[in-house]
Amino acid sequence: MKFDTPATTNPIDQLKVVGKPVDRIDGPLKVSGAAPYAYERHDVVADQAYGHVVGATIAKGRIRSIDTSAAEAAPGVLAVVTAGNAGKLVKGRFNTAHLLGGPQVQHYHQAIALVVAETFEQARAAAQLLRVDYAREPGRFDLAARRDSATTPKSEPDTGAGDFDAAFPEAPVRLDVTYTTPDQSHAMMEPHASIAAWDGDALTVWTSNQMIDWGRKDLARTLGIPPEQVRLDSPYIGGGFGAKLFLRADVVLAALGAKAAGRPVKVALSRPQIFNNTTHRPATIQRIRIGCGEDGKISAIAHESWSGDLPGGGPEVATQQTRWLYAGANRRCALRLAELDLPEGNAMRAPGEAPGMMALEAAVDEMAEKLGMDPVEFRIVNDTQVDPEKPERPFSQRQLVQCLRTGARQFGWTRRNAKPAQVRDGRWLVGMGVAAAYRNNLVMKSAARVRLGADGRVVVETDMTDIGTGSYTIIAQTAAEMMGVPLDRVDVRLGDSSFPASAGSGGQWGANSSTAGVYAACMKLRESVATKLGLDPAAAGFSDGEVSAGGRSFALADAAKDGELVVEDAIEFGDLDRKFQQSTFGAHFVEVGVDAHTAEIRVRRMLAVCAAGRILNPKSARSQVIGAMVMGTGAALMEELAVDKRLGFFVNHDLAGYEVPVHADIPHQEVVFLDETDPISSPMKAKGVGELGICGVGAAVANAIYNATGVRVREYPITLDKLIGKLPGAA
Ligand code: MOS
Numbered sequence: 001m002k003f004d005t006p007a008t009t010n011p012i013d014q015l016k017v018v019g020k021p022v023d024r025i026d027g028p029l030k031v032s033g034a035a036p037y038a039y040e041r042h043d044v045v046a047d048q049a050y051g052h053v054v055g056a057t058i059a060k061g062r063i064r065s066i067d068t069s070a071a072e073a074a075p076g077v078l079a080v081v082t083a084g085n086a087g088k089l090v091k092g093r094f095n096t097a098h099l100l101g102g103p104q105v106q107h108y109h110q111a112i113a114l115v116v117a118e119t120f121e122q123a124r125a126a127a128q129l130l131r132v133d134y135a136r137e138p139g140r141f142d143l144a145a146r147r148d149s150a151t152t153p154k155s156e157p158d159t160g161a162g163d164f165d166a167a168f169p170e171a172p173v174r175l176d177v178t179y180t181t182p183d184q185s186h187a188m189m190e191p192h193a194s195i196a197a198w199d200g201d202a203l204t205v206w207t208s209n210q211m212i213d214w215g216r217k218d219l220a221r222t223l224g225i226p227p228e229q230v231r232l233d234s235p236y237i238g239g240g241f242g243a244k245l246f247l248r249a250d251v252v253l254a255a256l257g258a259k260a261a262g263r264p265v266k267v268a269l270s271r272p273q274i275f276n277n278t279t280h281r282p283a284t285i286q287r288i289r290i291g292c293g294e295d296g297k298i299s300a301i302a303h304e305s306w307s308g309d310l311p312g313g314g315p316e317v318a319t320q321q322t323r324w325l326y327a328g329a330n331r332r333c334a335l336r337l338a339e340l341d342l343p344e345g346n347a348m349r350a351p352g353e354a355p356g357m358m359a360l361e362a363a364v365d366e367m368a369e370k371l372g373m374d375p376v377e378f379r380i381v382n383d384t385q386v387d388p389e390k391p392e393r394p395f396s397q398r399q400l401v402q403c404l405r406t407g408a409r410q411f412g413w414t415r416r417n418a419k420p421a422q423v424r425d426g427r428w429l430v431g432m433g434v435a436a437a438y439r440n441n442l443v444m445k446s447a448a449r450v451r452l453g454a455d456g457r458v459v460v461e462t463d464m465t466d467i468g469t470g471s472y473t474i475i476a477q478t479a480a481e482m483m484g485v486p487l488d489r490v491d492v493r494l495g496d497s498s499f500p501a502s503a504g505s506g507g508q509w510g511a512n513s514s515t516a517g518v519y520a521a522c523m524k525l526r527e528s529v530a531t532k533l534g535l536d537p538a539a540a541g542f543s544d545g546e547v548s549a550g551g552r553s554f555a556l557a558d559a560a561k562d563g564e565l566v567v568e569d570a571i572e573f574g575d576l577d578r579k580f581q582q583s584t585f586g587a588h589f590v591e592v593g594v595d596a597h598t599a600e601i602r603v604r605r606m607l608a609v610c611a612a613g614r615i616l617n618p619k620s621a622r623s624q625v626i627g628a629m630v631m632g633t634g635a636a637l638m639e640e641l642a643v644d645k646r647l648g649f650f651v652n653h654d655l656a657g658y659e660v661p662v663h664a665d666i667p668h669q670e671v672v673f674l675d676e677t678d679p680i681s682s683p684m685k686a687k688g689v690g691e692l693g694i695c696g697v698g699a700a701v702a703n704a705i706y707n708a709t710g711v712r713v714r715e716y717p718i719t720l721d722k723l724i725g726k727l728p729g730a731a
Pocket of ligand 1: 210240241242243245347348349350351505506507508
């Protein structure tokens with residue numbers, strides 16, 4: 001089904017099942033431990049051996065030799081895989097560094113060997129016996145030091161409108177500030193893990209991957225075999241956050257290990273390996289300049305961001321939101337990329353907007369204060385309903401102002417004291433902060449197969465993934481609505497590359513795109529049901545397990561009496577995303593307390609108001625947003641990879657050293673969804689919401705800290721050492 005004109009009324013609009021806050025259908029499996037993760041799939045294939053990954057202990061250079069003899073002679077060892085014996089490997093399209101290094105080493109903890117043994121302990125012990133002789137080369141590890149070497153990435157030319165350089169100096173009120181965000185790690189609960197088994201030339205991997213079709217194709221490409229010979233299965237995923245968008249070393253090494261050992265092999269990356277072996281969110285340096293009239297209207301705005309990556313990699317697109325969030329005739333966004341020899345940077349938890357909003361929305365708070373304007377009003381004054389770079393291009397929907405107003409009312413914004421450091425609650429300095437939320441809405445082709453059985457059950461098969469987001473549930477809701485059956489008559493099967501290729505889970509496009517694919521397949525199934533029953537497909541109504549048209553009615557199951565009906569279709573998107581700017585909007589409100597003596601920072605209350613198209617399931621969408629708000633809090637207050645600038649690696653490579661919020665750090669959270677449908681986005685009239693919730697939270701926390709203390713910290717994360725000593729009344 002081609003989607004190239006805005007949606008009109010369709011069966012989803014009935015909202016009998018879609019739009020209801022139903023519990024996740026995989027919930028009982030998840031909380032009882034019955035939803036197995038990749039490493040726990042002991043039953044899928046017999047005789048699984050264990051692989052242990054060996055990572056490079058230099059950041060850059062060459063392996064002169066690896067002596068594997070002691071490891072090979074160790075008890076239980078079945079094989080040792082290195083670049084020397086692995087055969088030719090081609091880098092995946094989505095990978096920047098090779099997943100098996102050697103003889104060149106491109107980054108610290110790049111995998112250079114896999115030791116396969118009968119038991120995990122034997123593999124791990126033997127891995128210590130490898131003797132690697134390195135020729136170390138100097139590397140580039142310091143973004144700030146490399147800033148001046150950065151160039152414009154080919155894929156990301158500067159954008160803008162008007163003449164910023166002429167307009168900025170003329171503006172009566174000007175702000176010029178630079179913010180930094182650190183390298184960050186996904187830190188999802190389930191580590192990267194895979195089990196691989198060969199059957200002749202055919203390879204099956206049970207793995208943990210957000211994008212099954214990308215993974216299948218890149219695994220085939222890496223190993224030099226046709227994609228048809230590769231099957232990926234990833235039905236349950238313990239968090240992805242972007243870490244599992246692409247093929248990682250566990251998959252490739254499990255496949256190579258299984259080939260070498262002649263039996264199935266399972267490989268997990270240990271927690272300390274994940275931080276340097278896999279990808280991370282790159283650090284940024286962001287300069288923001290805003291020029292305004294006395295009326296608070298932006299006349300000039302520029303956002304430049306510097307980030308680094310391995311040669312051949314890409315930038316953190318931190319300026320993305322600044323192209324569209326606020327009006328202003330003269331504007332420029334520019335990305336600069338420096339070559340670094342740190343591990344590969346890549347997508348993490350709303351790449352682009354998440355770190356970009358941390359800078360932009362704090363700068364906007366600073367500008368509002370300069371103007372003596374309320375920060376909510378300053379944002380409202382600068383709203384735009386069209387793409388500021390191309391004013392002929394409207395937004396498909398844009399309720400930023402409504403989000404801000406609703407949030408301000410609900411949060412009690414009028415109780416905020418605009419003058420910082422005025423409010424005390426015992427030992428706590430108390431402040432409130434606000435930030436806009438913004439994340440683009442992407443749409444991706446997505447296919448599904450639907451089956452109707454003689455028992456009247458509807459089965460959906462698609463390689464869509466559920467990374468903890470609720471895909472199983474919203475897909476079941478979609479099929480139930482379309483076919484007029486209760487939710488418990490629908491079975492959903494996901495994550496298997498033998499199913500039709502879906503949009504997958506990334507960039508908050510998954511929910512809208514994959515359910516739209518199921519919608520397309522169900523439209524086709526409705527047609528074949530009606531035809532089978534001798535009803536006019538255009539007139540047939542589907543409800544309460546029945547199909548009716550022209551005064552005649554049948555049980556839905558009757559259509560499958562002579563055999564199961566099976567159809568497949570895909571949603572394919574035309575150019576509506578070029579004609580309209582499709583984005584999602586919100587407003588974050590945060591109250592913090594800062595200990596007046598120790599500068600300890602505690603978040604006290606959080607509210608997010610979101611406008612993100614039709615909300616397919618308010619319960620799972622709310623869970624997405626509260627999880628995202630936690631991530632935003634982590635980014636504001638804790639998350640930071642410490643770079644060893646001499647040796648070139650991330651030092652804090654476990655969850656003791658890389659801090660993320662725990663329950664005790666997160667108080668009361670509220671989420672409000674504005675009533676919205678977006679017929680430009682898809683037949684579901686939905687948009688993404690999972691990543692919207694993270695974009696802006698960090699700045700709202702930062703702005704609340706400023707309001708509490710009068711101290712503005714521009715280097716994230718905002719830790720107490722950056723406040724203490726500057727607090728009002730500090731000795
Ligand atoms: Mo998301 S970082 O695109 O999985």
